[in-house]
Amino acid sequence: MYKLRHLEYEFWRMHLPDPIRVDDDDIIIMENLEVLIGVNNFNVSEDVVKRIPNIKTLSVKYDGQLIDIVQYLSCRRCLSKLESLSLIVYSTDIGMLQINFPPSLIKLIIQLPRRFEWEEHILPSIGSLPLLEELRLRRDRFRTREWETVEDQFQSLKSLILFECDDLEKLTMSESSHFPRLIKLHLFCLNELKEIPSEIGDIPTLRSIVLTYCKELVVLLAKEILEKQEDLHGDQLDLLVHATVRKEDEALEKLATSNFKVTEMR
Known part of the structure; x- marks a missing residue:
């Protein structure tokens, strides 16, 4: 032993x-x-x-x-x-x-009972961790139904995964400097999410946005973010958006391009 x-x-x-x-x-x-x-x-x-x-x-x-x-x-x-x-x-x-x-x-996966609220107590503590590179939030409650990021937090974060956070309707970020090293954003089964910030696309390190079973509106917003970056950077853009959609959203497959993948879950 x-x-x-x-x-x-x-x-x-x-x-x-x-x-x-x-x-x-x-x-x-x-x-x-x-x-x-x-x-x-x-x-x-x-x-x-x-x-x-x-x-x-x-x-x-x-x-x-x-x-x-x-x-x-x-x-x-x-x-x-x-x-x-x-x-x-x-x-x-x-x-x-x-x-x-x-x-x-460096890596944190956390799931708490739904009566605990992220905005006031948990996220500020996590955001201040100086070495944190990977964060997975699972099935947790946003009382205000919004996550508004703030300056000087998540300074080392490279991978952010939100999994079945059913209360979250809006992800707000006023500056791309809020996640200065983010490489991957994965939104999984966020059934109420209606808004993601365009500033995410301005993060210079971002390489991947993965959407799994999110609303059609969120997929279209991700498409707009990608198109904006393509206009700015052309062939030099190194960003891939991959959306996995339900059968009722299969029409989104027509929007697929080399940098925008859409897959229907069979």
Whole structure:
């Protein structure tokens, strides 16, 4: 066990028992463990995480009574090397309003109960992470039905994936500098989304916009963004838009070009 580096359970049924309380001199420290994936209802108290001081990848899910994760995520000295975190919470027994994520995070996948609102508490904390390159928001609530990005956040973000955020109607961005390093934007099953900002197309690093089962209006807006950039950059444009549409939107396939792919899901 002292040599263990990677522990993963594919089917999300791995339950780890709480460690027996002993004196600090007798605590077993798993210094080599870097990857822990597939743990259900993991006790993430300080007493536990200090036993895995070099953990880099952690994937946990909660569907029962939830141990207070605020203390865990705020215990930065215990998680100073954490680079990838997947946190999926189904339980409503969770007493937090704000999470202080470890600043070392490079990749974050997060899904919280729908009563938690992104705009005021969660997104500002995530946006300030200095090293974050990949963010996936899953099935979460926007109380105002709008995400308005702000300056000086998400400065390192390269990949943004929004998955089944059913409350989101409008994505607003006043300046392309809000995502200065963004390479890929993926919008998946955003059934209420009606607006995406044209400023996204002005991000110089952007290479891919992927739309999966979004409204016809959103697909057409993405087409307009692409055409604007084609007018500005001509053959030098290195941006691809790929839309996967439902059968009722199959007419959009007629809009396909070399840089605008439309696929009907069969």
